[in-house]
Amino acid sequence: MMIRALAIGLILAAAVPALAGELERVPPVTHAATKEECGSCHMAYQPAFLPAASWNAIMDNLSNHFGENAGLPADTAADIRQYLTGHAGRGNGAVQRISDLRWWQKEHRRISDAGWKKAGSKAACQACHTGAEQGMFEDD
Amino acid sequence: MIPKPILVGALVLAFAAGSALAADNPTRRTILDSFAAEAKQADPGFTGFSAERGAAFFAATQSGGGAETPSCTTCHGANPIARGQTRAGKPIEPMAVSAAPDRFTDPEKVAKWFERNCASVLGRACTAQEKGDFITFMATK
Numbered sequence: 618m619m620i621r622a623l624a625i626g627l628i629l630a631a632a633v634p635a636l637a638g639e640l641e642r643v644p645p646v647t648h649a650a651t652k653e654e655c656g657s658c659h660m661a662y663q664p665a666f667l668p669a670a671s672w673n674a675i676m677d678n679l680s681n682h683f684g685e686n687a688g689l690p691a692d693t694a695a696d697i698r699q700y701l702t703g704h705a706g707r708g709n710g711a712v713q714r715i716s717d718l719r720w721w722q723k724e725h726r727r728i729s730d731a732g733w734k735k736a737g738s739k740a741a742c743q744a745c746h747t748g749a750e751q752g753m754f755e756d757d
Numbered sequence: 758m759i760p761k762p763i764l765v766g767a768l769v770l771a772f773a774a775g776s777a778l779a780a781d782n783p784t785r786r787t788i789l790d791s792f793a794a795e796a797k798q799a800d801p802g803f804t805g806f807s808a809e810r811g812a813a814f815f816a817a818t819q820s821g822g823g824a825e826t827p828s829c830t831t832c833h834g835a836n837p838i839a840r841g842q843t844r845a846g847k848p849i850e851p852m853a854v855s856a857a858p859d860r861f862t863d864p865e866k867v868a869k870w871f872e873r874n875c876a877s878v879l880g881r882a883c884t885a886q887e888k889g890d891f892i893t894f895m896a897t898k
Binding site: 656657658659660680681683684685686687688736737738740741743744 | 823824825826842843844845846847872873874876877
């Protein structure tokens with residue numbers, strides 16, 4: 618049990634910095650329906666930020682999408698799901714909020730409360746990362 | 758040579774017609790007419806939409822919806838002429854027709870956002886009267 622936990626811990630420790638570095642540039646969203654539908658309330662996050670299991674969980678529950686109804690016609694939802702899961706990143710699917718991912722929290726650990734207030738929301742990548750929509754997440 | 762007062766008068770008329778047209782776009786009229794028919798069916802005593810009721814509905818704090826979205830104004834802001842902001846920090850174009858002339862001219866979009874947002878804010882579908890009052894209010898703003 619202890620050994621298993623330790624092994625998982627080591628794998629995560631090794632994976633996180635590599636993932637963070639890799640994700641400073643992510644392939645931008647190229648799918649029109651994803652851009653349009655996801656992008657009407659928040660930045661259309663690039664599919665590589667979450668594993669397929671997370672995208673599936675999100676698409677399974679659009680009627681309660683982080684507290685709001687984001688329902689879509691079945692065909693549009695299926696189309697978007699296919700794009701997101703087909704271009705997904707790696708991970709175990711334990712979380713659905715990108716800002717709950719450990720590497721994300723590490724990267725943003727120095728942001729003050731005032732900084733978050735200015736950004737408006739942790740969901741508003743583009744408030745600080747001006748190239749976020751294009752997939753550029755270098756420190757701005 | 759057209760006398761100046763007549764020319765000015767004609768220009769004023771043209772502007773007035775233009776702004777009346779903006780408030781009474783034919784597609785928006787069709788959308789409102791269909792809500793009116795639905796409202797009449799639900800309540801034979803229905804006599805028409807009210808901008809005042811729409812204003813009160815827009816500003817009201819509702820119960821029954823999500824904790825994060827108690828009112829239309831949570832995201833749209835209290836002033837319909839100004840932009841709002843989603844909880845995820847993205848700007849929302851003004852709801853007032855005077856500030857955003859395209860508002861309520863796409864039936865699919867109108868249906869989609871009432872369906873979503875009424876569920877989020879009220880925890881139920883809006884009635885045809887609520888939807889008609891809302892649009893009527895926004896068309897006067």
